[in-house]
Amino acid sequence: MAEVKLHIYDVTNSGSEKTNNTILQINKIFKDGIGLGGIFHSAVQVYGEDEWSFGFCEQGTGVFSCPSGKNPMYTYRESIVLGTTNCTNLKANQILRELSREWPGNSYDLLSKNCNHFCDVFCERLGVPKLPGWVNRFAHAGDTAMEVAGNTALRFRQAKTEIVQVSKVAYRFLLGVTNNVGASTEPSGNSNRGSASPRFQGAWFKNLITSGARPSSSSAIENQEEDALRQNQLSDASSPLRQNSQSRHDI
Incomplete structure (x- = not known):
């Protein structure tokens, strides 16, 4: 058994300080103020010191890892313990290999296939609860708007x-x-x-x-x-x- 931890970041990689500050204000109001959610990046840590997430790239898998809580592209916010998994270290690595094939970087989509969706699938296969609703609420709202x-x-x-x-x-x-x-x-x-x-x-x-x-x-x-x-x-x-x-x- 191992603890599964979710690391959450404010998305501040726009390249514009003004835009990054706006996102921070949005997250502060919508998440911290009224609890609805915001614009976040997430990653899952299990067995080891690295976290695993998903992002865009033109070729190869979009699954990547970095030291937990140390992703340089975003502003670290908080971590949440989602539960414990019964998967062994070997099984968790097997799941990551499968996800690496299933999640190519060029399939990334901001609303329908982003890092938060990846973490949901990873957590489901590890047998722990999915992400709290507020983490990916903006993308879910976008999906609903597109469907309508x-x-x-x-x-x-x-x-x-x-x-x-x-x-x-x-x-x-x-x-x-x-x-x-x-x-x-x-x-x-x-x-x-x-x-x-x-x-x-x-x-x-x-x-x-x-x-x-x-x-x-x-x-x-x-x-x-x-x-x-x-x-x-x-x-x-x-x-x-x-x-x-x-x-x-x-x-």
Whole structure:
């Protein structure tokens, strides 16, 4: 058994004294003042005098070690005992070798795969509690914001696709109405050519509203138009006015 200790630093490696002081003030207010958290670097110590953490590098593993509490890139803050591990020294070293392969330096991400995430995984494999929530709270908040943004973007893309589809259907219907209006100015013998009859258009629009259906092809539209046209002609032929007109034409 061995004690597992977490070392915590204020992140003050920005290269700007003004920025570093701002981070220190943020950490002082949000962590020391109201206990919410801050911008921290963390490392885990187990078996020996070194601490282990994770950082960015272009090639190779991002897992590295340094003397405990002595990382020169940051400002040391405090240490917390997380518990004791039942892993032997040999087992702990095996875990570190596995993590070294699983955590390449170029996979580092400030919000989703940083040093605090690494320490969480290391502690979990050692069988001790993970980091206190306040250590990585800013990154967790960033993850949540990114997830919400991603879901919003997905919903927007889905809505956009639906709008485009509905617009195409509406356009085809309005085009049919326009063609019918234009055709009504032609001689009566050609009034039903090249456009849907009002009866067909009304039925098609009603079907669109009630079921969301749409003609599957231009041939389907033509077949429905011909059926409507035949019904219209039969209806007209049966009326007295149409019969009288035919009689005068025959004479």
